[in-house]
Amino acid sequence: MLDILFVKSAGLHSDSLRDIGVKDGKITYIANHSDAAPESKEVCSLDGKLLLPGLVEPHIHLDKALLLERMSEDITELRKAIEVTSCLKQSFTAEDIYERAMRIIEQAVRKGITHMRCHAEVDPVIGLTSMEAMVNLKKQLKGIIDLQVVAFPQDGLFHDEGMPLLIKQAVALGADAIGGITYMDADVGDHLEFVFRLAQQYGLPVDLHVDFSDNPKQLAIREVIEATRKFGMNGQVSVGHLTSLGAAGHAEAERIAAGIAEAGIHVISLPLTDLYLNGRGEHKGDYRGLTPISLLLKHGVNVIYGSNNVQNAFTPFGTTDPLDVGLLLAQTSHLGSAKDARQLVSMATDGSAAALGLSGYGIRIGADADLVVCSAKDARSLLYERPERERVYKNGRLVSQTEVKQYNWMSMEETVR
Numbered sequence: 001m002l003d004i005l006f007v008k009s010a011g012l013h014s015d016s017l018r019d020i021g022v023k024d025g026k027i028t029y030i031a032n033h034s035d036a037a038p039e040s041k042e043v044c045s046l047d048g049k050l051l052l053p054g055l056v057e058p059h060i061h062l063d064k065a066l067l068l069e070r071m072s073e074d075i076t077e078l079r080k081a082i083e084v085t086s087c088l089k090q091s092f093t094a095e096d097i098y099e100r101a102m103r104i105i106e107q108a109v110r111k112g113i114t115h116m117r118c119h120a121e122v123d124p125v126i127g128l129t130s131m132e133a134m135v136n137l138k139k140q141l142k143g144i145i146d147l148q149v150v151a152f153p154q155d156g157l158f159h160d161e162g163m164p165l166l167i168k169q170a171v172a173l174g175a176d177a178i179g180g181i182t183y184m185d186a187d188v189g190d191h192l193e194f195v196f197r198l199a200q201q202y203g204l205p206v207d208l209h210v211d212f213s214d215n216p217k218q219l220a221i222r223e224v225i226e227a228t229r230k231f232g233m234n235g236q237v238s239v240g241h242l243t244s245l246g247a248a249g250h251a252e253a254e255r256i257a258a259g260i261a262e263a264g265i266h267v268i269s270l271p272l273t274d275l276y277l278n279g280r281g282e283h284k285g286d287y288r289g290l291t292p293i294s295l296l297l298k299h300g301v302n303v304i305y306g307s308n309n310v311q312n313a314f315t316p317f318g319t320t321d322p323l324d325v326g327l328l329l330a331q332t333s334h335l336g337s338a339k340d341a342r343q344l345v346s347m348a349t350d351g352s353a354a355a356l357g358l359s360g361y362g363i364r365i366g367a368d369a370d371l372v373v374c375s376a377k378d379a380r381s382l383l384y385e386r387p388e389r390e391r392v393y394k395n396g397r398l399v400s401q402t403e404v405k406q407y408n409w410m411s412m413e414e415t416v417r
C-alpha cells in the first residue's frame, strides 16, 4: 500500500493528468489517471493542479542575508559592499547568523525550495563561525530542506597569511563544495590552483564567483575552463555571475561560451545583484551587467539562476522565491516565449539539480518524493503569476501548507481553492 497517492496531477512535461504514488519517501508509482490506481493510506486529490519537483536554489548567502537595518548608507558599488559587509561581520555571532538564516529558510521552504546551496564566509574576521553555523543548520534541517555548504573565501585566499589554513579547516568541518572568487586575489592562476587542488584532495565539486564586473577584459573564466580541463573536473564546476562575458566582444564571447560548454561548467546567473551593482560605470544607459544567458544557452551550457543575496549591501531586494528571479530574467534577457518560460522553470528545477549533483531528483520512479503543488496551467502562468506553493513535500513528508482563499465580490462568499 502507498503512503500518499496524488490523484489527477498535471505536469509541465505531460499532456495527460497523472496519478503519482509515494512510498517510504520515494516516488514508486506514476501512471495516467485511472480509477484503478493502487490503494494508499492518504489520497491527495489535485484535480489538475501542477505537481512539480522541489525548487532548487543553487547559490545563496544565508550568513549575510537581511542586513539592511544595520547599514547606515545605501551601497551602489561592489568594493564598497564587500567593505561594509566586512565591517558588519565583526559583530556577527553564531546565534545572529543562525537566526537570520532560519528566517530565509522558512521563506524558502514555503516557496517550495527543497534543496539549497549556500556559501559560508571564511576569513580572519569571522573565522569558522559561519561555516560551523551552516554545517549545524544543515544537520538540523535534514528532512525539511537539503542544504549544501560551500566554504567561501569572500575576501580572497592570499590577503592574509592565515587564510590557506583557515579555508582548509573550514572544508574539513563538512563542506559540500570548495568556493573561490576570481576577482579578489592578484594572481587568478594561484587562486584557482589552490581551489582545484583542495577540491581534488577532498573529492568535492568547485563553486566559484567569477568575473563579476562590467569590464570586458576581466575574463578569468578562460583560466577556469583551463583548470577544469587540467584537473579533469568536467561537470563538477559551477560559476556564479560571469557578467564580464556579457560585455566582451562577440567573437571572443562565442569562443568562451563554446569552451564553457565543452568543459561542462554550470553557469549561475545572479540578476538581483548583477542588475543592482553592475551597469553604473562607463556603460551606463546601454549595458545592465547580466550574464549573457542566450549566448550560453545557444552553446548548450547548463545556465541556471540563484537569489545570491537577500536584502543586504550587495542586493537590497529579494524574497527567496526562485520564480521571482526567473521572472526577472525573462523580463531583462528577452526571454518571453512559451519555450523560454519552460526553459526558465527548468533552470530552477532540473538544471539546478544537475549543477548540485542531486542524484535522487525529479518526478520519476525511484526519485525522492520532494514535491510541490500549485495552481498554474503551464510554465508561463507559473512564472508570470508565481502562485502560492500550496503544499510542499520533502521525502514524502508535508513540510509546508498554504491555504489559498478567494473572496468573490459578486456572491460575497469566500472559497478555499
Ligand SMILES: [Zn+2]
Pocket: 059, 060, 061, 119, 209, 240, 308, 309
Ligand atoms: Zn554569491
